[in-house]
Amino acid sequence: MTAEQRQLVPVEAPAKRAMADDDEFERFLYLVTHDLRACFRALRTIPEWIREDLSGTTAPTDVHTHLDMLITQARRGDRMLLDLREFSRVGRLCGPIMVEPVRSIAERCWGNIGVPDEMSLDLSLAEGSVALPRDDATRLFSAILDNAVKHRAGNSGRVSVRCAEEGKKWLSIRIEDDGPGIEPQFRDKAFGLLTTLRPRDACEGSGVGLAIARRIVETAGGQIGLDDGPGGKGLSVCMTLPRMPVAVD
Numbered sequence: 001m002t003a004e005q006r007q008l009v010p011v012e013a014p015a016k017r018a019m020a021d022d023d024e025f026e027r028f029l030y031l032v033t034h035d036l037r038a039c040f041r042a043l044r045t046i047p048e049w050i051r052e053d054l055s056g057t058t059a060p061t062d063v064h065t066h067l068d069m070l071i072t073q074a075r076r077g078d079r080m081l082l083d084l085r086e087f088s089r090v091g092r093l094c095g096p097i098m099v100e101p102v103r104s105i106a107e108r109c110w111g112n113i114g115v116p117d118e119m120s121l122d123l124s125l126a127e128g129s130v131a132l133p134r135d136d137a138t139r140l141f142s143a144i145l146d147n148a149v150k151h152r153a154g155n156s157g158r159v160s161v162r163c164a165e166e167g168k169k170w171l172s173i174r175i176e177d178d179g180p181g182i183e184p185q186f187r188d189k190a191f192g193l194l195t196t197l198r199p200r201d202a203c204e205g206s207g208v209g210l211a212i213a214r215r216i217v218e219t220a221g222g223q224i225g226l227d228d229g230p231g232g233k234g235l236s237v238c239m240t241l242p243r244m245p246v247a248v249d
Contacts, residue, residue: 030088033081040081043074080194083208086139087193090212091219094133097245101129102173106161109141115149118156128163128171130241132220140216141175143209144237148177151235160230170222170240178234187226217241 047067054063103126110121130137148159157178164172182190189195191214196207217224217239224239 027088030085033085033088037078037081040074040078044071044078047071047074080208083212087208087212087215090136090139090215094135097131097133099129099131099244100134100137102126102161102163102171105130105137105141106145109138109145112138113142113146113149116155119149119152120158121145122158122160124160126161126163128165128173129243130171130173131243131245132216132241136216136219140213143213144175147209148175148179148235151179152177153179165243166240169243171243173239173241174227175237176229176234178229181229181233181235182226190226191224213237213239 047070051064051067103123106121106123106126115121132140145159148157159175159177162174162176166172191210192207193211194207195211214224220242222240222242224237227236227238228234229236
């Protein structure tokens with residue numbers, strides 16, 4: 001190839017290469033999590049078979065304790081893989097953008113996450129609509145609401161959703177709870193993938209929920225952050241989302 005011919009070869013922009021690398025990694029992540037789930041299902045099932053084989057025997061108590069520990073860890077691993085798979089789907093396997101009321105999204109997600117009767121959801125100020133793929137809207141609100149339920153203070157709790165228009169294109173949304181909150185110095189860290197701020201024995205979670213939320217919001221061109229809850233108690237997840245489909249660079 002001559003020097004003149006080499007000049008005619010198009011050079012891919014670094015940003016475009018990085019985007020292609022991200023897409024390839026997300027496809028890889030999706031395939032790996034799909035295959036690994038079969039292994040974790042076996043790790044959950046085989047201890048049950050062993051327990052059945054031991055029934056009627058005088059096996060040491062520690063054996064059953066260790067089997068319970070193995071089942072717990074396998075369940076956590078499977079949950080982590082499911083959440084990572086959801087993370088890989090953001091912006092890829094989500095369908096067309098549609099405009100949907102925030103109240104409808106929140107009600108749908110609240111009904112699907114297994115909320116205890118002692119928890120309540122206030123949607124009296126959840127006025128406005130956002131433009132997101134339906135699947136991503138469900139992932140976003142489910143992740144935030146589920147976090148509020150998991151990290152409630154005690155058996156009961158209250159979550160509220162408030163919206164306010166920001167110009168013609170954007171909707172500001174605050175999802176507030178009355179839980180223990182997150183100290184300011186840990187709020188950026190909370191959005192990290194596979195990051196948990198409490199031991200998993202104290203609060204079950206894969207550390208993927210807020211990472212999913214940030215990815216969805218930023219993919220839509222919006223912003224997301226954490227703040228104190230009402231009166232300085234609890235936590236507020238603050239985000240801006242488009243009210244209508246917008247072009248995102």
